[in-house]
Amino acid sequence: xxxxxxxxxxxxxxxxxxxPLDPLATAAGRNxxxxxxxxxxxxxxxxxxxxxxxxxxxxxxxxxxxGAPRTDLDLAERSAAWLLGRPGKRIRPLCxxxxxxxxxxxxxxxxRDLAVAAELVHAATLLHDDVIDEGDDRRxxxxxxxxxxxxxxxxxxxxxxxLALRRVAGTAPHTVLVALLDVIAExxxxxxxxxxxxxxxxxxxxxxLSVIEGKTAALFRWGFWAGGMAAELPQPALEAxxxxxxALGMAFQLVDDAIDLESDGRDSGKTPFADLREGKLTWPxxxxxxxxxxxxEEIRGRIAEGGAGIDAGLVxxxxxxxxxEATRTFAAEQAQLAAAHLEVLPAGQAxxxxxxxxxxxxxxxx
Numbered sequence: 166x167x168x169x170x171x172x173x174x175x176x177x178x179x180x181x182x183x184x185p186l187d188p189l190a191t192a193a194g195r196n197x198x199x200x201x202x203x204x205x206x207x208x209x210x211x212x213x214x215x216x217x218x219x220x221x222x223x224x225x226x227x228x229x230x231x232g233a234p235r236t237d238l239d240l241a242e243r244s245a246a247w248l249l250g251r252p253g254k255r256i257r258p259l260c261x262x263x264x265x266x267x268x269x270x271x272x273x274x275x276x277r278d279l280a281v282a283a284e285l286v287h288a289a290t291l292l293h294d295d296v297i298d299e300g301d302d303r304r305x306x307x308x309x310x311x312x313x314x315x316x317x318x319x320x321x322x323x324x325x326x327x328l329a330l331r332r333v334a335g336t337a338p339h340t341v342l343v344a345l346l347d348v349i350a351e352x353x354x355x356x357x358x359x360x361x362x363x364x365x366x367x368x369x370x371x372x373x374l375s376v377i378e379g380k381t382a383a384l385f386r387w388g389f390w391a392g393g394m395a396a397e398l399p400q401p402a403l404e405a406x407x408x409x410x411x412a413l414g415m416a417f418q419l420v421d422d423a424i425d426l427e428s429d430g431r432d433s434g435k436t437p438f439a440d441l442r443e444g445k446l447t448w449p450x451x452x453x454x455x456x457x458x459x460x461x462e463e464i465r466g467r468i469a470e471g472g473a474g475i476d477a478g479l480v481x482x483x484x485x486x487x488x489x490e491a492t493r494t495f496a497a498e499q500a501q502l503a504a505a506h507l508e509v510l511p512a513g514q515a516x517x518x519x520x521x522x523x524x525x526x527x528x529x530x531x
Contacts, residue, residue: 175238175247186216186255201528204521211514212262215272219258222281223249226328244313244321248288251304254529257283257384259522260413261392264406266515268396276395278332282345283388285329290352290380292322297360298443341391348387355379364444366465368451374415376446381421382414389413402510409506409519416499417526422447423492424531426480441483442475444468448495449488456486500527 186209209216227246229235238246258280265276272280294300295308296315302308310318326349333342355376362372389410393403425440426449440447441464454461460482467475483489503523510516 175243175250201521201524204517205525208518208521211518215262216259218272218277219255219262219280222277223255223258223284226281226285240313240317241320241324244292244309244317245288245325247309247312248292248303248321249284251306253284253288253304255284256417256522256526257287257388260385260388260410260519261395263515263519263522264389264392265396266518267393267402267406267510267513268398270396275336276392278336279341279388279391279395282329282332283384283391285325285332286345286349286352286384289322289325289329290356292318292325293356297356298439300439337391338394341394344387344390348383351379351383355383359445362446364468366444366446366450366461366468368446368454368461370451373446373448373451377415377418378411381418382411385414385417386410405506405509409503409523412499412503412506413523413526416496416503416523419448419492419496419499420527420529422449423489423496424529425449426483426489427530438475438480441480442468448492449483451488452491453483453486453488456488457482460486496527500524 186205225232226249227235227238227242235242261280261283262272262276265271265279270276291303292309295303295310296318300308301311308318309321313321330342330345333345355378358372359376359380386407387410389406390403393406398406422440425438425447441450450460450464454464463479463482467479500523504520507516507519507523510519
């Protein structure tokens with residue numbers, strides 16, 4: 166429910182102080198990645214101006230013509246602005262920017278708008294997901310739906326999708342817009358399949374992989390490809406970028422699945438064991454019920470009770486199967502596949518930076 170204490174001007178939150186790479190570096194920093202901090206520092210130094218411009222562009226989504234935060238936002242816009250103002254990893258727009266750099270194209274208007282569009286589509290899905298999942302926390306703060314209400318959060322997501330499509334339509338070739346529309350359609354279909362299966366807990370590897378390809382990996386694939394299109398890279402390079410983006414997206418979601426069962430919520434910024442409580446099928450659970458068949462019925466029973474029975478004891482049983490470790494291993498395999506696709510692209514700083522993004526995404530703990 167919306168209350169009288171909601172932020173009066175959500176556009177003036179964290180943008181001024183945020184370095185876009187800080188959340189990504191923090192997320193990766195707890196797993197002993199040798200040399201990764203140095204590589205991130207190199208990436209930050211190389212793209213310092215572009216990263217600042219990206220963050221200003223995200224902040225400027227709800228700014229007035231003079232660049233100052235607007236004070237006349239409607240409820241949908243305020244809901245969207247609240248989420249955009251929270252520190253995010255900005256990994257999707259970063260991938261667009263780096264893919265364009267492979268062809269020597271910097272952060273001009275077209276690349277900037279494609280990068281911002283990727284972030285807006287992602288943010289829209291978060292606003293929608295928190296309503297569908299009844300999530301209370303997002304990025305270490307109350308979810309927009311908690312502050313502004315479910316209806317405003319849904320409308321805020323729709324608003325961001327509209328803004329994203331307008332940006333792409335205004336600067337990029339028609340084929341890039343059509344591809345983004347196709348991706349959004351994939352995301353909707355995957356979310357619908359996941360919603361239909363929720364609570365039934367019917368472990369299926371095929372269903373799980375199909376859902377995460379549509380919900381998560383498709384937008385990564387588009388971001389890599391769109392950046393390459395902006396740089397007018399040849400078709401073999403575009404295909405390699407698409408493959409790398411798809412594999413990175415799969416790895417990213419697998420790591421998210423592991424974090425849901427590894428974390429107590431303080432580091433991840435989300436409600437602990439949220440996926441399990443909601444009856445979502447995740448890869449650790451697929452592996453766990455393979456290795457401990459009795460778990461499936463146990464989990465179904467707890468979900469049928471409204472999720473209240475999902476406790477540390479049940480999670481510990483899932484952990485003992487080695488499902489989390491198996492998920493991290495699968496994610497590493499997907500990251501290796503992404504690296505293999507990147508190897509066929511032009512060598513240089515942009516390719517090294519993309520590999521750094523892949524490695525960082527794999528190592529993150531939030």
